[in-house]
């Protein structure tokens with residue numbers, strides 16, 4: 001592998017609850033992610049997926065271990081990382097373009113230097129012509145696309161996504177998966193996406209990181225050898241089904257049937 005974009009070694013996270021108990025959320029997580037890879041993370045509820053993403057985003061401190069981005073230790077939020085959460089949290093009084101440019105305004109950079117890229121990205125995600133609309137005028141899928149555009153406006157190398165399509169209906173979710181693959185193929189970002197859906201994890205990824213129930217460890221990393229570009233028809237192929245079945249069987253053997 002070339003120098004990994006993300007590298008973690010013996011990463012641990014222990015939360016102290018308000019009643020003074022320790023919760024081990026991540027134990028001994030060691031992971032390398034190559035530049036340009038699409039990695040998904042699946043695991044039962046509470047296994048530490050969001051915790052891992054937050055540490056990589058630099059918004060949560062680790063308890064011990066090492067974590068680096070492009071060879072540099074992560075010790076705070078980086079402009080080289082874009083983050084998308086389950087709810088896009090758009091500001092209702094800003095139009096689409098203004099929402100996308102929010103990170104630019106917050107950092108007091110010149111809007112004029114970034115507006116062209118923001119408009120080009122909106123076109124890439126299928127929102128050309130919606131620049132002047134307000135969030136309340138958009139569907140859930142469109143709002144999430146604005147969130148993705150906002151995360152990409154800085155041209156980060158890494159896109160972290162925490163259940164980005166969890167709140168969408170099944171059909172919109174499928175079309176967003178296709179859209180995301182197209183954006184990834186055109187922009188060549190490294191993507192790490194957390195999901196509860198095993199089929200979604202397989203459909204999107206080069207590698208699926210399978211986590212065990214709390215305390216979250218990496219149980220397995222599965223290479224997905226399905227060809228690209230992918231389409232929804234692939235989800236009914238035996239190879240796709242075999243990957244999904246293998247991950248399900250893994251969770252069943254751990255007694256984590258809800259994943």
Ligand SMILES: Nc1ncnc2c1ncn2[C@@H]1O[C@H](COP(=O)(O)OP(=O)(O)OP(=O)(O)O)[C@@H](O)[C@H]1O
Pocket residue numbers: 015016017023024025043044045046047048049050051052214
């Ligand atoms: N601030 C906190 N204080 C104490 N415990 C926490 C805190 N945040 C998370 N935890 C605990 O750490 C564990 C991992 O949480 P995390 O949100 O990372 O899991 P997750 O895999 O993303 O879950 P889900 O799939 O349900 O979103 C859980 O047991 C959770 O209760």
